[in-house]
Amino acid sequence: MLGGIGRSKLFEEINAGRIRAVKIGRRTFVAHAELERYVAGLSA
Incomplete structure (x- = not known):
C-alpha cells in the first residue's frame, strides 16, 4: 500500500x-x- 492506495488501484492509475x-x-x-508528483496532485 502506498499513500492509502493499494496495488490494484496503483495499476489502474498507471493504465x-x-x-x-x-x-x-x-x-x-x-x-x-x-x-511525489501524483500525491501532490491529489492534495491540490
Whole structure:
C-alpha cells in the first residue's frame, strides 16, 4: 500500500496514464519523483 492506495488501484492509475511507469520484463517501476508528483496532485 502506498499513500492509502493499494496495488490494484496503483495499476489502474498507471493504465489510465495518471502515473508514469516503466516496464522491464515482467516488473513495473515507478520513479519516486513520479509518486511525489501524483500525491501532490491529489492534495491540490
